[in-house]
Amino acid sequence: MGNTDWRTLLPMELEIVADELVESPLNNILHDDEIAKQVAQGTRAATVRVWRHAPVQGLVVSRRDIAGANGERAMATMADEGWPIFVRSTGGTAVPHGIGMLNFSVMFPRQHEKATTDAYYRLLCQPLIDWFVHLGLAATTGEVPGSYCDGGYNVQIDGKKIVGTAQAWRGGLAGTTSRHPGYVLAHACIAIDLDITEAISAINRFYGYTGAAVDVQPEAASTLQERMRRPFDSAQAKRSLIEFLEPYFTAQGIIVRCQTALADRPL
Template sequence: MPPKQYRLLDLGPSPAAGPLADEKLLDEARTGPVACLWRADQGLVVPRTYAARPGFSAAQADFASQGWPIHVRQSGGGVVPQGPGIINLSLAQPFSGRPLDHADAFYQHLCGLIAASLLFFGIEARAQAVEGSFCDGRYNLAVGQPARKIAGTAQWWRRITPTQDHPAASQEDHPTQHIGLVHALILVQCDIDQATRQANRLEAALDNPRRYRSSSAISLDQCLNPPDRADFIHQLWLRLESEILRCPAL
């Protein structure tokens, strides 16, 4: 049997797709692996744990009035920026068994896809934590020495039951139990200082002592010679599309 390929979804014109556009992939992935590329307007996105903090509603209203609306996502992690200079890449597919059995491999799969796309432009990226970066984790993508973050990742898993898709099937007949979604936020052509400043403002507004350093991240276009920067976000988008369609799903 040939390997399953990702079906690349069109979520509509960017950035109109919105900062939570990929969450619809969880339903689309019931019939097989799916992927999407998308961009969103300027703002901040936080996990549900932030929405539960005292003062969140007031901070949300304040940031929105200043052109930085705050959106709440289902996946974990921390506060991240969004904006036209950021490319989002999301993959979703069915898995059998526990999410923990697949989580690391799914992260590695996503990171490998992005790293292969960047290598086409002569940019060598690797998965690692970067101290001081917003939404830090083991499966950031980073470049250079010392390491500077160029992408952050997160996951979301939804349990499904056999009766949702095949009412007559037993658990043995239909062993798939979860849909996994893995997401990367790629800093392509953006103002890292401004993004870091806004993330720190939000942490302060919520009385969280966590702070980030702009020196811990870098916009990918800064890794290129100036003549190559102008159309880079479009060229990287096309390269990511090509890699998604070429790369078999897990």
């Protein structure tokens, strides 16, 4: 893995937003891309978004997961079963979608020629690890065999996956004067209080319909509520994470603007 210190990627100014497009589950997911394009063009500062899915149960998958006729049939079948499929711009495999998940998205302009995906994953994961410590939990990153959307930058507690991560790079390094200014979108899905067994069953059915050789084990994952051993829903988690992030980034010497008023908006 690369040795770039993730702190060198931090901007001088950062906006923390809590936007949620509750009227459209798909637009709510793709809103990250719209913000990231504005960041790339220089019309807004580097942005962190803390947000919940619209209150519709489903799965979020990559474009590769639904390629071909099998993918189209799988989408139709899952919709009939009450698990609609939503397609994201980042990679990885299927993750649960619904009110029990909290999302943490980082959208930065592409300005660092020697930056690595590893450094951006560390930038994404370290604030979450430190937030978990703030909540009284020890966390680390690493693969969790048998977990959904497994990867080296899962965030895990007690050896169980709590957070899945993905990343997308778009455009180039030329900056805002380029015809195609670039951005990096790094995204984390945090399991807060969903039924993880039911969600993983849906993931396995989806891949069964596509013909993919994927077998996800429910015991490999958990939720933040289970690890905390007390009630903790996605609304509480959203408020808690935003309240943690503002002083966290300020302590790094960043000028932070935070839309904390949106944190309490109901879905």
